[in-house]
Amino acid sequence: MAGEYSEYDYVAAGTIDVSELKPLDPETRKIMKGEFSTGLKLTIFYYIFILAIPVLNWFAGDFMFSRMWGGMTYSWFLTSVIAMAMAFIIAFAHTALYEKRLKNYQKNSGPSEERRII
Numbered sequence: 001m002a003g004e005y006s007e008y009d010y011v012a013a014g015t016i017d018v019s020e021l022k023p024l025d026p027e028t029r030k031i032m033k034g035e036f037s038t039g040l041k042l043t044i045f046y047y048i049f050i051l052a053i054p055v056l057n058w059f060a061g062d063f064m065f066s067r068m069w070g071g072m073t074y075s076w077f078l079t080s081v082i083a084m085a086m087a088f089i090i091a092f093a094h095t096a097l098y099e100k101r102l103k104n105y106q107k108n109s110g111p112s113e114e115r116r117i118i
Helices: 026-059 074-109
Strands: none
Touching: 026 074
């Protein structure tokens, strides 16, 4: 299976020494740095929200454990419904920012046949 690929030289897992790899070119380094920065900021935002829920449970327990419709507490509503919606919104924001960065990169680097965003 893995040995049947002919498009590239197959290298078994665990046989590449990272110290022997060539450094990234400046453009790829810039893109990777931007992606890491965006991902880190969105991750911190999400973790602050997730960690705020136990803090609110501790300091505003009367409100957080009061019942909403159907018997669901505000704590569970924030943990399940709002956290899932935030995950989708964060994923959309990360994708949109990546596509914007990629369009700017392609516009500045000129036409390319490798990858295009329409």
